[in-house]
Amino acid sequence: MDGDRAGAVGNGVLGSRVLRVEDQRLLTVGGTYVDDLDIPELAGAARVTFVRSPVAHAMVTGVDASAARGEPGVIAVLTGEDAPPAEDKPMAEPLLATDRVRFVGEPVAMVITDGRYQGEDAAELVSVDYEPLPAVASLDKALADETLLFPAAGTNVIAAAGAEDSTGDALFEGCDVVVGATIMNQRLAPVPLEVRGAAAAWADGRLTVWASTQNSQIARFQVAGTLGLPPDAVRIITPDVGGGFGAKIGADRDQIAVGWAAKHLGRPLRWSETRSENLVAMTHGRSQRQDIRIGGTSDGRILAYRMDFVQDSGAYIRGDYLPGLTRLMASGSYLIPKVECSYKFVVTSTTPIAAYRGAGRPEATAAVERAVDLFAARIGMDPAEVRRLNLVPPDRFPYTSPTGATYDTGDYVAALDKVLAAAGYSELRAEQAARRERGDRVQLGLGLSTYVEITAGDGGGESGRIDIHEDGTATVFTGSSAHGQGHDTSWSMLVQAELGIPMKDVTVIHGDTDAIPTGTGTFGSRSLQLGGAAVHKAAGEVKEQARTLAATLAGANEEDMEFDPRTGIWRVHGASGTELEWGKIAGAAGPDGLTADVMFTADSPTFPFGAHLAVVEVDTETGKATLVRHVTVDDAGTLVNPMIAEGQRHGGIAQGAAQALLEEVVYDADGNPLTGTLADYAIITATELPSFELLDSQTPTGINPLGVKGIGEAGTIGSTPAVQNAVIDAVAHLGVRHIDMPTTPQRVWAAITDAAKEGAR
């Protein structure tokens, strides 16, 4: 069995399908998520229940908590008047709303009770007076600037870029063909299965917050900053985290409020939201309106591309990096001579937008992949052929795009060809032609996407420390943080590979800022290439220290010491009986022990790439699209554990298919959410997906010593436009040119019907 390799010692472990060390615990007693904590520090902890705004935009003219305060089990009701004031800037976000609410779900008060059910009862009794204001529930309303969410800012526009550089129609000079469209990249809910949660305790002048987060170290600075505490006075502990997908980066407003309330009341508190709260108060993702235009020659050369988009921020600024990432990756995997991209970033009276698996890159990819298909359809060329003609060729790397991204390594054409061959593309096209010819009710659609994305694009580094103990075991402290990615397994593999210490003797610690004060955590598919590289680097330093210690112990010269990574044994070259094990060497180290504590920083981001082919069937009478096959290459450089990498791809593909087919957060014109429960939000299930067909491809990067790129988001970035393009392709012969996501039966049916009317004219 593959897993037996986990017990083997030494090299050969990297690149193998080692079973996860996390699983035994998760499968038998379950993880310890924040709401599961049963620890002395939280003994007698009271429960927090938030009172949230039921209206999108209103002045808050009064909060009467007297009835709630009289209820049994109610310890306190805290309002905006009790909380620390918001920062002094025009679009600042308070902890609890004071004068104004800006989205349905915004926290207004906190009810503190002994028991969980009492909190829900008492929250109902908090009476808040709202004086309604017009909602700003659409991008057009926001851009109109007639109703301002932040009057002091004077506008709903947070930022704008790129418009000043626009060359207008001149961009498309020399093009035989120019096509364009206005398309929506709809708002999504991240829906990690574990909702948001936190617990907090104030003791001896220090605040400890147990938080479901991807980044304890970032959370520490956020909590300390908001509460006016020195960072040393805050400790963040991250227990198991039940998924994040970008929506658990750092500490969010409600988690910080729980920390504040614990300090304010001097009493330990616990908070775990309901799913209905989660769907309106955890950040959402995507939400861009994109104007795309593409031009080229009638024989398939793309010469110019423009995207102008409006990025929805929701009610506050939580994702200011999003539009810049979209702009950076605007031209995707194509070598397009002229590219222009501009954006406006606006506030609306809706749930704030932040990172969601891909964070700015799926939006860029969806736009350019639609544009390429529109262009291919207009010139009557197969979209695979148009892609092959225009992809950045392998001899052009490193390639700097017109928007300033430098793609490190890749072979985009090879990825495309591999997918086409494995899928049997020409046979599928023949099958499609036959169904069209017969006028079948169920038509076949083939959708392609050839993508490149940016990972570890934040420019930061990651910490890694390895302690070797006198019993020969090792402890790894990592600033990176897992919420399903299997860090314990991969980091242990890296230690075994470098030091020959078996994985079972390696303990991995993350997510406690007292143990690991320096670090960044997990987002942007950065973990392995920065956090893993840090572990690799620390192991190298440990080895150099060990060489000196081993030489002293053996009474030999350092250069005569040799190390066998398969066994983890040092010896003097050619001399039997001089074997030294790790425990012995650690015992000879000074008072600090045998340890290395490093920061790994890469010189630049990495650029994973790949190709996806989606095959869908569309029932032309009902409009229902079914994904029947999904074939991909997702090249993220060298693989440390192919099994884990495939798992990341599977999850990513599913979330992309979910956006293309089903999922959308919907608001009415008054800013009321219409998708506030999992009964309304169409989260994708097992019945709506096929098993995926993954192809292997590994093109190492030189950016880090492991040769790895990020894999967490690639699947989503690639699959979303492939599935959307496939649905449109299935009905293209009926005159349909574009269908916005999600391509629900209603939308597909309407597109077919509209095209038929158009054709009859």
Added chain:
Amino acid sequence: MKVELTVNGEQVAADVEDRMLLVHYLRDVAGLTATNVGCDTTSCGACTVLLDGESVKSCTLLAAQAGGSSVTTVEGLAAADGTLHPVQQAFREQHGLQCGFCTPGMVMAIVSLLRENPNPTEEQVRSGLEGNLCRCTGYHNIVKAALAVGCLSGEESTAAAASGSAE
């Protein structure tokens, strides 16, 4: 009110609020926190347990309604010596879990599904799991794990799928 249950073979009794949900009884009274709460509309299945051998969503049942019954949670699946139940083992071997939050409910749903149909097709597995959401795995390896157990040979498979519960 007093609610008495058998949970993983052990008697549990406590005075609880009339309105206490079974899932909270398991977590807060019995101290078994593997069973998770992922929604409030009976949509996600993270709270799936076996009630007298049938899979139920324990967030949609009052503890009082389960009084006198026998409940099996994922904590009750593995053998006393730590040997994993075949479904747990298949999840590990097929990488059927990532963050682990949906896993206890997902495992219990599959145990139940395989008791009803020891050798399901992929389509039957997928349709049987419609009420259990996972956001990490894209369901690919969960389905593979269920099929791997289903593929165990003949009677052994049936026995394996039915064994391990402490009810």
